């Protein structure tokens with residue numbers, strides 16, 4: 001999809017200049033922001049889009065009342081089409097605005113799972129899920145008397161595919177899997193999983209929170225049934241995200257929330273629902289953030305995204321090489337296919353202490369269980385220190401991160 005012709009060159013200084021927050025000092029040191037899996041920073045164009053929306057366009061959408069309402073509606077629906085192209089979805093009606101990945105998964109769990117799961121049916125997830133791809137399925141399993149099955153994770157932090165195949169049966173109705181693990185960086189072989197799941201008649205939901213920031217996802221090529229992602233992890237605002245779903249599934253699903261916008265006709269006896277995608281968008285939507293998310297996607301699309309991914313790969317490889325020379329580092333997540341997540345323990349030191357000492361030196365990482373407690377249980381650890389990369393990170397920042405780590409070591413070990 002990305003085509004190197006007519007793309008903006010990969011010039012790291014120019015790219016960094018687009019992100020005002022990266023110019024900051026923290027604790028008197030230039031900020032080294034390595035917490036991109038938690039949230040990514042925003043280019044100026046996203047910030048400006050929010051300001052432009054509220055300064056010149058702000059109106060409620062789909063009400064056709066006046067000029068501004070028409071303009072806002074046009075931009076809002078144009079943003080939906082931008083997301084459609086971002087995921088290569090066949091139709092814009094298959095893109096539902098959400099607050100983020102979490103809401104997308106809950107929408108499918110309640111709108112599809114609750115409507116169609118029967119007692120004894122099975123939902124398969126994996127042992128490397130974020131809590132947002134565990135708890136919604138536990139809830140719907142309780143509500144429907146369905147059972148949750150879990151694909152184990154190997155010592156190398158990969159899915160145990162043999163075990164997955166053994167779990168599959170005619171009872172399997174839903175497989176919900178993380179595309180890229182936030183705690184381990186593992187890139188899962190989702191196409192293979194989808195093929196196997198479809199062969200037993202199950203639908204497949206993918207949690208794309210950590211895949212969409214790194215490469216161009218193509219839902220038609222994957223043939224997944226549902227795909228959720230978060231705007232704030234793809235350089236857009238918080239509070240907005242999208243869910244892709246195949247039309248024939250969305251058509252038969254129950255609305256997730258009810259209220260204005262999602263109805264066709266309401267009487268006290270009976271309500272009929274609006275057409276897709278509005279059936280799933282009760283209430284006034286997050287108009288400004290949807291439009292600014294489209295600006296973030298347009299920003300990414302200026303580049304050949306494979307070049308952005310190469311930069312992240314270079315940073316990860318450099319970390320892995322540096323770590324190999326430090327016997328105190330225990331790497332968590334040795335999958336062969338890995339995104340820009342470097343999760344580790346400094347032997348003998350608690351991850352929070354390492355994080356605090358890094359923060360004092362201007363290096364922002366995340367520490368703890370990363371909302372994936374079962375992953376920590378799998379490796380019998382309390383948590384990890386996680387450095388996660390975006391394309392705007394530099395080799396110099398990796399150097400400063402390791403220098404800060406060396407200094408932390410002198411305090412802690």
Ligand code: 7TS
Nearest residue numbers: 037038100101102130132182207209230
């Ligand atoms: N799934 C994965 C794989 C994630 O990494 C996250 C957020 C979510 C779902 C939830 O996304 P949300 O936007 O709906 O909150 N992950 C992280 C993280 O790794 N650190 O902070 C948030």
